[in-house]
Amino acid sequence: MNHPYPLSRAALVLATTAALWWPAQASNVEPTASAALSGKQTVGSSLFRYWGFDVYQATLHAPAGFDARRFEQQRFGLALQYRRAFKGSDIAQRSIDEMQAIAPLTPQQASDWTAAMQRAFPDIKAGDELLGVHVPGSGARFYFNGQLRATVDDPAFSARFFGIWLSPQTSAPQLRTALIGAGAR
Template structure:
């Protein structure tokens, strides 16, 4: 005979969820803004660059940041990075390439890499030329993603967000010329150390 089913009380479910999220490095935060314009409020375009790979134009990248944005501390500030695709790509391929680039910036536990890959694969759609995926870094919360201005979802993990945006903004990026083009307008205006 099977034991009767007893649902967990709501408080126990919330405690269990907070334990799971806490151990996975995920953060719980307020719901993301439903539109890109709301998510980028106060942000202005500060730089653009084009990614070419093996002679093919892949996407144009645009960095959005508030006045006073400091590239040396990008992970501590809110900003947006928009990729305007110039060719058709599969979402799974975008996710795979992203995790490979993230692994080039830091050592990632294999189980963590699999969780992040699964999260990106679930979020990133197949894109056509002209589609725009914009990521918004919310410090202490994670990354929020928008397709053509409409919310796709988020990865509520600050460590993920720092490494993901590091693909373009870290000094260890595999595309230093692209990074330079994205931040060029800020480099000349950055305050100098005494």
């Protein structure tokens, strides 16, 4: 049987394709929350309450010198330790609503980002922790109870998602102030 490409050339093409694909897929994603937070310190922490109910304890982890004015350009982690049970789909919808309140989303962004968060956020019970890690220029990583659960490879999503807590336009300015501490601006 005659092949249009000799076997050695096909193997070379396959190896080259794999080499180009593999680094993007195995791009140093930490498998655990503790590994993702290595080298980070607690910047601030506060209990978030809504209508008198304790919702979660939020804690911001970042390297020394974290500047809230440039949060989109810095790597950090935001941990939410839940005090109540919530459906993952409800967390995703509330996140979209908060993102829309900061600045409008296109219908495509709202649809794509809701789907991504529904995959990333499981149903939560009291005591569970979700950690989101913002990776500038790459996107977001989400950890559930210490283990990697999902990545969203979209820098615009990540900046907008973490803006829920860190943007000056947040709906929870007191929580933002508590989280960013000395980096408050």
